[in-house]
Amino acid sequence: MTLARARLICLAVFVLALLAVPYVLPAFGATFWVNIVAEILIWSLLAASVNLLLGFTGLLSFGQALYFGFGMYGVALSINNWDVGFLPALVIGIAAASAMAFVTGIFAVRLTWHYFAIITVVFSLIFYFAAMSTKWLTGGDDGLSFSPPPVIEIGDFSLTLADTTAQYYVILVIVAVAFALKALVVNSPLGLNFKAVRENDRRAALIGINVFRTRLAAFVIAGALAGTSGALFAFFGRYASASYMFYHVSGEAIVWAVVGGSGALLGPLFGTGALIVFRELASNFWENYLLAVGAITILVVMFAPRGIAGAWNDMLLALTARGGRSATTAIATAEPAGDAPDHAPTRSNADG
């Protein structure tokens, strides 16, 4: 079996498993876990925004929660004030996050590494405090609740989020579309520019790439991903709160992205899944479970710098290489490890 085919089969199995969740989990009496999986799907998009920046463009953002927050408030405010439907609210949330990423990105992407990390965290803090102090608009810490409009309403038929299964599928579809679009972009000429800038920004400029615009494009797309995550989370929780714009949330996204594998497309999903499941299991009997998350992050960075997805790819590679495929071509098709994980350990364990 070739590597490409093995990966395709694994992906198919994975998608089928996700589709089966609302039927299989309740059958085992774990109805509660359907919502956990939905939550994992939502948060994985925030991790995906870090993944796109860190793994594919070589930028470590410590402020993705800002765009998550804009996605949330885009939904909550537009529903409360303008009484819009589901899709318009979603689009407004994503657009608000992207616009914010564009404006802050103009300043942020002129810098790299620690300077970039600092400026992104500064932006997110500014807006965190702004949102906290404008209680009349944002509800501050208490947040802003709203009643979600039906997703689709045609005549008598209406699909609402009130039904857990329907809600799960709505989330799954939107998350799947977001990941598919991200996969397209990463494998497009624009995505190749991202990687070129990640690998060597000086050479990138010397082959004619506008490094500033390339980084800005990545930053806006990452903002859109974070915004989608925030918009979905607002629908999921029926409210938006400024507390989600705190840098703690950004830090968590970095941990998920790094543990999942920052150079791999589905890495964020694996990382977010593993750590949220761990949280659900461990937090019941140990309130300081974050210490263990910190330890896991350090171990992953030290011993599997390409994260869960990287380890998974290596395993597939080893299994399929026996099938007679030459090792060199197989290695080349695997996503190269970003240089990013080398820089991540100190920052991510500080959060854990």
Added chain:
Amino acid sequence: MADLALRLSGVTKRFGGLVAVDDVTIDFPGGQLNAIIGPNGAGKTTLFNLITGETPADAGRIEFAGKDIARLKPHEIVRRGVSRTLQIKSVFGGLTVVDNIRAAVLTHRRIMAPFRLVSSFASVSARTDELIEEVGLTGHHQTLASALSYGDVALLEMALALAAEPKLLLLDEPICGMGPQETERAVAMIKRIAKRVDVILIEHDMEVVFDIADFIMVMAQGGILATGTATEIASNLDVQEAYLGSPEDELAC
């Protein structure tokens, strides 16, 4: 190729109190292979950085194809037709040879298409293969650039520079650090390229320079010490003095 490859007038760069490039005025003739030589610290690489826009010049005009490019950004200068290689070989280490060159070809053709596969542009793939053939990296298509030998990295960098279809190619010590065989291969390629592209070359290996360069400019302490053909430079007393003054320079890279 035009009669004039590049015209510098009064080009100056200071780093604090140090004048790295001091009022350099020169016409590099087109249609031939130009070389810049000079002891370490003479300002040769800084001069290249000024031409490619990586370091902004403090004063002077840099005229390429009749236009002043001194205030342009590096990627804009590449798009005008000036490519370069670096002294410390610079490629995209984590990408395959194909992706390295494909990135350069796509950029040259201004293809951004965010929702199409990189491999779906037939003419880009054809051009990429052509460049791989041209620099002699055939068979290395799927090799990661970081896994290439030093000589092959230099060839890949050359392909990246050529992908922009430059009218002027700046080569910063292209054979530095190469073994005798690799040197021979690289020199042959430079000679071949110089037949259709204007070339300016910085090189420490005098034997190579005197062998292949049609026009030589000697730099010392940021300024021009001498210009002329190989024979003229070899018999120039100032040049001999500059080099005899620090004989180890010839060996250094």
